[in-house]
Amino acid sequence: MPTMIDVAKRAGVAVSTVSYAINGTRPISEETRQRIFAAMEDLDYKPNALARGLAGKRSRIIALLCAAPDRGLGFTELGFITSAADTARENEYNLLLWSLDANQTDELRQLIQQGLADGVIVMEVHLHDERVDLLNELEFPFSIIGRCDDLQNHGYVDIDFHQTAYDAVRYLIELGHTQIALINQSQRQFEAGYGPAVRMQHGFEAVMHSYDLPILTRFCPVTPQEGYRVCCELVAENPDLTSMVVMNERAIPGIIQAITEYGWRIPEDFSLLSLVSSPNVAQMSIPPLTSLDSPNTELGRLGAEQLIQQLEAVADHPPPRKLLPCYLNVRGSTGPARA
Amino acid sequence: MPTMIDVAKRAGVAVSTVSYAINGTRPISEETRQRIFAAMEDLDYKPNALARGLAGKRSRIIALLCAAPDRGLGFTELGFITSAADTARENEYNLLLWSLDANQTDELRQLIQQGLADGVIVMEVHLHDERVDLLNELEFPFSIIGRCDDLQNHGYVDIDFHQTAYDAVRYLIELGHTQIALINQSQRQFEAGYGPAVRMQHGFEAVMHSYDLPILTRFCPVTPQEGYRVCCELVAENPDLTSMVVMNERAIPGIIQAITEYGWRIPEDFSLLSLVSSPNVAQMSIPPLTSLDSPNTELGRLGAEQLIQQLEAVADHPPPRKLLPCYLNVRGSTGPARA
DNA sequence: CTGTTAGCGCCTTCAG
DNA sequence: CTGAAGGCGCTAACAG
Numbered sequence: 001m002p003t004m005i006d007v008a009k010r011a012g013v014a015v016s017t018v019s020y021a022i023n024g025t026r027p028i029s030e031e032t033r034q035r036i037f038a039a040m041e042d043l044d045y046k047p048n049a050l051a052r053g054l055a056g057k058r059s060r061i062i063a064l065l066c067a068a069p070d071r072g073l074g075f076t077e078l079g080f081i082t083s084a085a086d087t088a089r090e091n092e093y094n095l096l097l098w099s100l101d102a103n104q105t106d107e108l109r110q111l112i113q114q115g116l117a118d119g120v121i122v123m124e125v126h127l128h129d130e131r132v133d134l135l136n137e138l139e140f141p142f143s144i145i146g147r148c149d150d151l152q153n154h155g156y157v158d159i160d161f162h163q164t165a166y167d168a169v170r171y172l173i174e175l176g177h178t179q180i181a182l183i184n185q186s187q188r189q190f191e192a193g194y195g196p197a198v199r200m201q202h203g204f205e206a207v208m209h210s211y212d213l214p215i216l217t218r219f220c221p222v223t224p225q226e227g228y229r230v231c232c233e234l235v236a237e238n239p240d241l242t243s244m245v246v247m248n249e250r251a252i253p254g255i256i257q258a259i260t261e262y263g264w265r266i267p268e269d270f271s272l273l274s275l276v277s278s279p280n281v282a283q284m285s286i287p288p289l290t291s292l293d294s295p296n297t298e299l300g301r302l303g304a305e306q307l308i309q310q311l312e313a314v315a316d317h318p319p320p321r322k323l324l325p326c327y328l329n330v331r332g333s334t335g336p337a338r339a
Numbered sequence: 340m341p342t343m344i345d346v347a348k349r350a351g352v353a354v355s356t357v358s359y360a361i362n363g364t365r366p367i368s369e370e371t372r373q374r375i376f377a378a379m380e381d382l383d384y385k386p387n388a389l390a391r392g393l394a395g396k397r398s399r400i401i402a403l404l405c406a407a408p409d410r411g412l413g414f415t416e417l418g419f420i421t422s423a424a425d426t427a428r429e430n431e432y433n434l435l436l437w438s439l440d441a442n443q444t445d446e447l448r449q450l451i452q453q454g455l456a457d458g459v460i461v462m463e464v465h466l467h468d469e470r471v472d473l474l475n476e477l478e479f480p481f482s483i484i485g486r487c488d489d490l491q492n493h494g495y496v497d498i499d500f501h502q503t504a505y506d507a508v509r510y511l512i513e514l515g516h517t518q519i520a521l522i523n524q525s526q527r528q529f530e531a532g533y534g535p536a537v538r539m540q541h542g543f544e545a546v547m548h549s550y551d552l553p554i555l556t557r558f559c560p561v562t563p564q565e566g567y568r569v570c571c572e573l574v575a576e577n578p579d580l581t582s583m584v585v586m587n588e589r590a591i592p593g594i595i596q597a598i599t600e601y602g603w604r605i606p607e608d609f610s611l612l613s614l615v616s617s618p619n620v621a622q623m624s625i626p627p628l629t630s631l632d633s634p635n636t637e638l639g640r641l642g643a644e645q646l647i648q649q650l651e652a653v654a655d656h657p658p659p660r661k662l663l664p665c666y667l668n669v670r671g672s673t674g675p676a677r678a
Numbered sequence: 679c680t681g682t683t684a685g686c687g688c689c690t691t692c693a694g
Numbered sequence: 695c696t697g698a699a700g701g702c703g704c705t706a707a708c709a710g
Binding site (some may be wrong): 014028051115 | 695696697699701702704
């Protein structure tokens with residue numbers, strides 16, 4: 001592996017000049033610049049990232065903190081991961097994967113103190129998140145996908161759950177539905193303060209209230225079996241129900257089965273709308289589900305971009321805060337309300 | 340951030356002694372060892388990874404090359420990624436994510452020349468893979484999840500597709516089936532030499548042949564629509580068919596629909612077995628699918644472990660080669676052959 | 679068993 | 695606009 005010294009020799013300049021040429025930290029005459037880059041080409045030279053990081057105090061490495069949530073990792077997280085990786089690369093950063101649970105703050109501290117990463121992206125944040133506390137305490141740069149309660153003047157990117165609830169209800173109302181139930185994630189998640197569960201719950205209630213419609217909601221553990229059980233109860237107790245919005249992909253097969261067994265056809269007799277879901281699984285159902293798909297790749301991208309901006313910022317920008325809507329994809333599980 | 344010098348001072352020893360104590364590269368008297376570690380504790384010292392890497396020629400960083408295959412990333416890849424990350428951490432390595440397509444060899448070369456990573460894990464390899472060629476050319480350490488044609492005396496971990504085909508057919512035969520069809524992935528993938536498609540095709544043919552049963556196979560693009568179309572044709576042309584093995588998760592909803600519309604109930608009239616699939620999606624179907632689930636986390640783990648062993652090997656071990664079976668999970672989509 | 683010291687490859691003040 | 699030289703924090707000879 002050639003080093004900067006080799007390049008300097010070949011170009012007939014000092015090493016520092018090569019460094020400046022590479023980093024653009026200082027004006028260089030066009031002529032020597034050319035010579036230097038030619039020499040780099042010839043030698044197939046690439047700056048050594050470790051040495052650069054050590055000397056320059058910036059490694060151009062960021063880390064993605066990927067904790068497995070209770071329900072396991074899914075397409076949502078996969079979207080974050082890959083788009084964060086892409087975004088990092090586009091900006092000439094490297095992305096590390098730190099698979100730590102939300103409570104492994106000691107391990108996180110260790111990793112940070114290693115000095116490898118310039119900053120981290122936190123995903124799947126809890127409303128109150130120890131990791132975020134730690135990062136604040138260490139004053140270590142970070143960005144968040146999701147939102148905490150205590151925003152601490154920090155930025156974030158998240159899904160606009162309220163808007164999503166609104167879009168869902170609005171869409172069903174336009175199809176003539178007035179009896180709309182929400183099946184949320186598990187009560188445990190809700191009570192643990194899991195952001196999406198909490199915000200969707202409140203968002204849905206607010207929207208239904210604003211339309212002066214009856215509010216009907218259920219929590220449901222994230223399994224088909226529980227989906228079946230919860231949905232059976234729900235329809236038995238509410239035979240007037242014509243539609244349902246569900247933010248619980250894993251429960252959906254059970255829900256469909258319950259509805260079918262009750263004697264309703266989808267979408268002729270009953271409409272089903274999957275919230276904050278991914279196209280992959282929405283298309284796996286029969287019929288394919290109309291859904292409000294989560295902007296996963298955008299979230300991952302923005303999370304990475306916000307962190308990188310923060311790392312490269314000269315002045316202090318105001319903390320970037322962004323809420324993204326879900327995209328409505330009309331597939332086969334929704335239709336006009338039955339008479 | 341304290342440095343090694345601080346620790347050395349506080350413990351009253353030379354920096355090198357601290358270094359040796361940390362790395363265990365040289366015997367240290369128990370007493371000074373204690374003093375040094377106490378000093379490290381007191382100062383909350385952690386070795387700087389960049390400096391360590393630069394000086395020691397080993398960064399303890401490995402990279403996972405994660406190309407998105409044609410069909411997009413799914414649970415399989417997610418399993419690789421997370422288990423590789425876990426394994427890396429357990430061995431005190433850091434895992435980088437390099438999202439490069441299989442043909443982006445220039446970018447790969449660049450990243451390697453940066454000197455950040457000690458080695459890479461390649462997944463989703465093609466039977467002939469440019470990345471592997473490059474890695475061989477550069478003599479850069481790597482491990483493979485999957486297999487190339489030209490093994491070059493290199494190790495690998497992969498699924499035992501032949502065994503999987505055998506297990507699937509055997510299981511169905513025991514249920515009394517003799518008319519068994521295979522729905523594979525797309526012909527394009529097969530012809531492009533995509534390992535799983537090729538090996539499953541050959542494995543299935545060999546197994547059916549060994550049982551002296553009729554061989555019936557179809558390729559199918561990875562969408563529900565195509566699954567529907569291919570399956571409609573298949574059953575129309577083969578009304579005696581009683582079962583089907585499918586290595587094409589995305590096509591399955593369409594397949595189920597086709598079978599249902601044909602008038603067969605699953606599993607009473609027709610058995611469906613999903614090959615090399617993930618429990619998550621197998622459980623998403625109605626009924627939940629009996630499947631041979633892919634050992635994703637084991638593959639990811641072994642891929643990482645093989646690389647790390649290679650990096651830390653003193654002597655040259657023989658290249659580790661391992662084929663893993665899929666796990667049979669009997670769920671609700673298989674039953675005795677209809678009369 | 680321990681200490682001294684020269685790098686690892688680069689960045690970044692300082693002088694010119 | 696360019697050069698020289700001191701460090702970044704650690705490892706690994708080389709000496710005791």
